[in-house]
Amino acid sequence: MTKIVIKNQQIWLNDVLFFExxxxxxxxxxxxxxxxxxxxxxxxxxxxxxxxxxxxxxEILLKDENTLVEDQDIALVFANKNSSLDSDLKHSESIQSKDEIFPSPAVFVYTLANICLGEVSIRHHLKTENAFFIANNFNENQLTKYANYLIDSHRAKKVVIAWVDFLLGDYEAKMILID
Structure with a gap:
């Protein structure tokens, strides 16, 4: 099991400082x-x-995975507390501006929390199951149970579970590869 934590300008890979x-x-x-x-x-x-x-x-979690192989079958199960509120606030600000009559499509496209699933899927050519949950905190046990269900039911060979939350400059990511 590989684990990444990103918070406070640090990245930890399996409890070892990877980048600061x-x-x-x-x-x-x-x-x-x-x-x-x-x-x-x-x-x-x-x-x-x-x-x-x-x-x-x-990028760090999947660096050793050959995601270009057809049968890789890595599912994504993400969660966070604030959905896409950071982008929602930017979008709301743009549509209330008298100077900008039309809101920016570049901001609007990110007003769904699951867009980050899409970005990861596109980058790594993942075409498997994915889900995005909203919760008050990272419930690793619940997401692991869901991941095990996906593996046991042959819907995926591996699953990335993650907490990816960003709001007004405050951020945290915890990402775990389960196989």
Missing amino acids: DESTDFNTFSKNCFKFLNINYPKFYKMDQQSKLAFLAA
């Missing part, structure tokens, strides 16, 4: 991490913060 940055905001931290990982994926810079958080965690 002295920046004070997530935007700078995520860009520095992206560069550190030496990823070539220009779409990263267009993502909302929550999707960037999920993307970075998945």
Whole structure:
């Protein structure tokens, strides 16, 4: 079982510090991490913060998985507390502006919490089961039971369970690969 935790400008891989940055905001931290990982994926810079958080965690978690193989079957089961509220607030602000009559489609597309599932799926060519739950806290036991059900029922060979939450600069990601 592989586990990633991202919080407070640090990334922990299996309880060992993997990356640390002295920046004070997530935007700078995520860009520095992206560069550190030496990823070539220009779409990263267009993502909302929550999707960037999920993307970075998945990049590290799935780095040794050959997700291009047809029968890889890695399912995604994510949860968070704030849904897509960070993007929702930005979208709401844009439609209330008298200067901007039309809201930005680039912001609107991220007003669903499960969009980060899509970003990870596209990047890793995952075409399997996925679910996104809203809860007050990360219930690892419940998500693990769901993951085991997916594996036992042959809907997936492996499952990534995750807590990916971002609101107003406060963020946390916990991501675990179960097989």
